Amino acid sequence: MNIPTDLKYTRSHEWVRLEADGTISVGITDHAQELLGDLVFIELPEPGRELAAEQEAAVVESVKAAADVYAPLAGTVIEGNEALANAPELVNQDAYAAWLFRMRPAAVGDLDNLLDAAAYQEIVAAA
Amino acid sequence: MRVRPFSASGIHFNTFLLRIDTMQKTVLNEEHRRRGARMVDFGGWEMPLHYGSQIEEHHAVRGDAGMFDVSHMCAVDVRGSDARAFLRRLLANNVDRLQLPGKALYSTMLNEAGGVIDDLIVYHLAENDFRVVINAATAANDLRWMTARRDEWGLAVTISARREGEGALAMIAVQGPQARQKVGQVLPECQPACAGLKPFFAASVGEHLIARTGYTGEDGYEITLPAAQAVSLWNRLADAGAQPCGLGARDTLRLEAGMNLYGQDMDESVSPLDAGLAWTVDLAAPRDFVGKTALLARPQRYGFLGLLLIDRGVLRAHQQVESAHGAGEITSGSFSPTLQRAIALARLPLAAAVGDIVQVRVREKLLAARVVKPCFVRNGSILV
Numbered sequence: 419m420n421i422p423t424d425l426k427y428t429r430s431h432e433w434v435r436l437e438a439d440g441t442i443s444v445g446i447t448d449h450a451q452e453l454l455g456d457l458v459f460i461e462l463p464e465p466g467r468e469l470a471a472e473q474e475a476a477v478v479e480s481v482k483a484a485a486d487v488y489a490p491l492a493g494t495v496i497e498g499n500e501a502l503a504n505a506p507e508l509v510n511q512d513a514y515a516a517w518l519f520r521m522r523p524a525a526v527g528d529l530d531n532l533l534d535a536a537a538y539q540e541i542v543a544a545a
Numbered sequence: 546m547r548v549r550p551f552s553a554s555g556i557h558f559n560t561f562l563l564r565i566d567t568m569q570k571t572v573l574n575e576e577h578r579r580r581g582a583r584m585v586d587f588g589g590w591e592m593p594l595h596y597g598s599q600i601e602e603h604h605a606v607r608g609d610a611g612m613f614d615v616s617h618m619c620a621v622d623v624r625g626s627d628a629r630a631f632l633r634r635l636l637a638n639n640v641d642r643l644q645l646p647g648k649a650l651y652s653t654m655l656n657e658a659g660g661v662i663d664d665l666i667v668y669h670l671a672e673n674d675f676r677v678v679i680n681a682a683t684a685a686n687d688l689r690w691m692t693a694r695r696d697e698w699g700l701a702v703t704i705s706a707r708r709e710g711e712g713a714l715a716m717i718a719v720q721g722p723q724a725r726q727k728v729g730q731v732l733p734e735c736q737p738a739c740a741g742l743k744p745f746f747a748a749s750v751g752e753h754l755i756a757r758t759g760y761t762g763e764d765g766y767e768i769t770l771p772a773a774q775a776v777s778l779w780n781r782l783a784d785a786g787a788q789p790c791g792l793g794a795r796d797t798l799r800l801e802a803g804m805n806l807y808g809q810d811m812d813e814s815v816s817p818l819d820a821g822l823a824w825t826v827d828l829a830a831p832r833d834f835v836g837k838t839a840l841l842a843r844p845q846r847y848g849f850l851g852l853l854l855i856d857r858g859v860l861r862a863h864q865q866v867e868s869a870h871g872a873g874e875i876t877s878g879s880f881s882p883t884l885q886r887a888i889a890l891a892r893l894p895l896a897a898a899v900g901d902i903v904q905v906r907v908r909e910k911l912l913a914a915r916v917v918k919p920c921f922v923r924n925g926s927i928l929v
Binding site: 453 | 859908
């Protein structure tokens with residue numbers, strides 16, 4: 419199972435990357451895309467939207483299932499990845515390259531509350 | 546990320562909650578695992594959902610040939626001097642339409658209230674010898690029902706399920722424009738009997754029953770054979786280029802073909818007349834059958850039509866439909882790999898007609914969809 423060590427994770431299978439400018443990129447993990455299968459539709463959050471931690475932010479739909487993607491921490495949406503609108507399969511091809519949305523966190527320190535790769539690995543293994 | 550509960554596609558699929566230890570397995574189970582299948586619970590059976598990409602498997606069937614393990618379905622032999630009389634009274638379609646040996650008939654089996662206990666195919670093998678193929682999840686209930694009716698009517702009929710134990714059968718569906726050619730290559734001994742086989746006919750060759758039937762909207766065969774021979778046939782078909790396909794592709798293929806799925810598009814609470822199955826119910830003949838009185842007393846109340854989503858999104862079962870003529874509900878919906886957009890089967894007000902624009906409630910939004918005939922794709926061609 420591909421779980422990069424330079425990312426943070428949520429129990430609900432989102433990955434989070436802290437960018438150099440203090441914003442975060444959010445996507446779903448390789449494990450999550452494998453569970454869902456071929457993705458066919460992605461609904462992205464509008465820029466400027468204020469989100470609480472664990473609030474529904476995006477929807478990813480495969481042929482078989484629809485899933486909510488949650489904001490990993492509180493903050494403001496900067497942009498959704500419009501490249502995915504016409505090519506949702508990019509998430510299946512490389513889940514860690516295909517970010518869904520970027521946020522400016524209300525408090526960067528909140529990142530410390532997220533899981534590291536080892537802790538996320540345990541959750542996947544237990545599932 | 547959390548998977549939405551409605552997306553588990555009716556009562557059958559449970560992709561994310563496995564009950565491996567208690568599930569039943571077909572004789573091909575090990576083969577599916579060896580080929581990397583994602584296994585899921587389908588009506589209490591552990592079956593392949595896909596072997597990597599559901600969409601690629603779907604396209605393989607539309608463009609070339611795919612094969613499905615459908616051994617979870619239950620073949621039932623109905624034999625005896627009263628076999629025809631029994632089925633004539635048991636089924637909503639008229640078994641007297643089966644006069645030529647090998648002919649197949651699609652039918653529903655109804656309860657007294659006119660609700661659908663199951664849908665099935667009955668093959669006429671010989672006089673006094675019929676083969677009925679019923680769904681996996683409903684099999685036990687069906688067999689109880691059939692046996693009870695036989696006893697109640699006092700008919701000379703034996704009812705033998707052929708799914709387990711001695712005489713157990715397996716079923717492999719090979720579907721797609723190249724399916725028959727590949728089967729001919731792998732089973733040359735069947736070629737003489739199969740070469741002239743018309744759609745909805747079956748031929749018995751040795752221990753194989755080869756039927757030109759299917760659940761994909763493509764040409765092909767459904768092959769029933771002794772369970773012990775299934776792994777060999779499966780692997781020879783794979784070597785001939787038939788793509789192993791899971792139940793995921795089977796669902797999108799049947800949806801594109803406008804074919805109903807039991808438990809989703811109809812069940813015991815739904816009249817076949819409200820599920821687009823009036824063509825399978827013979828009310829004209831003077832014969833009596835279970836449910837006939839109820840159907841005559843309660844004519845069709847809903848239309849059963851297709852929806853083609855105009856806006857972006859994915860249609861799913863149980864989404865509500867708003868039309869100029871009143872409310873409706875999607876019974877099956879998904880993304881169509883052939884049309885590259887969402888499609889659905891829906892129960893709509895009787896006045897709703899092909900060409901209408903309706904609104905579908907998807908989460909907090911209303912999305913526009915066009916009403917179409919409920920057959921989206923047939924033999925590789927888009928019909929809507």
